[in-house]
Amino acid sequence: MDMALLFLFPLLGLLAWNIESRIERVNRKVSRLERKIDLILDQLGLQEENPELARIADLARTGQKIKAIKAYREFTGEGLAEAKNAVERLATRA
Numbered sequence: 001m002d003m004a005l006l007f008l009f010p011l012l013g014l015l016a017w018n019i020e021s022r023i024e025r026v027n028r029k030v031s032r033l034e035r036k037i038d039l040i041l042d043q044l045g046l047q048e049e050n051p052e053l054a055r056i057a058d059l060a061r062t063g064q065k066i067k068a069i070k071a072y073r074e075f076t077g078e079g080l081a082e083a084k085n086a087v088e089r090l091a092t093r094a
Contacts (some may be wrong), residue, residue, distance in 0.1 A: 031082055038089060047093060060091035 039050065052075050059068035065087055070092075071082040 031078065035082075035085075038086070042089070042093070053090065056087065057090040057093065060087045065091070 052071075056068050056071045056075065059065070059071060068087045068090070069080070069083045072087050074079065076083070076086075077078070078086065
């Protein structure tokens with residue numbers, strides 16, 4: 001029984017690491033796709049209709065970028081860098 005545990009724990013660790021790395025890769029791909037969609041919407045002059053994003057954009061336009069970044073991160077689950085870039089894009093939209 002003890003010998004089985006010696007092999008089981010490292011195997012579970014490798015499995016968890018593999019799953020985590022795959023999730024990180026998928027998250028990066030989704031973030032890239034979201035950025036591309038944002039660029040396409042900007043190019044077409046369209047805006048995503050979402051009251052929460054409108055509130056975040058208002059915060060950014062009124063100089064409350066830190067609050068806007070925090071709200072964006074809570075709303076989307078994005079990381080700090082992605083949220084900062086998104087808030088800057090929202091602030092420049094008319």
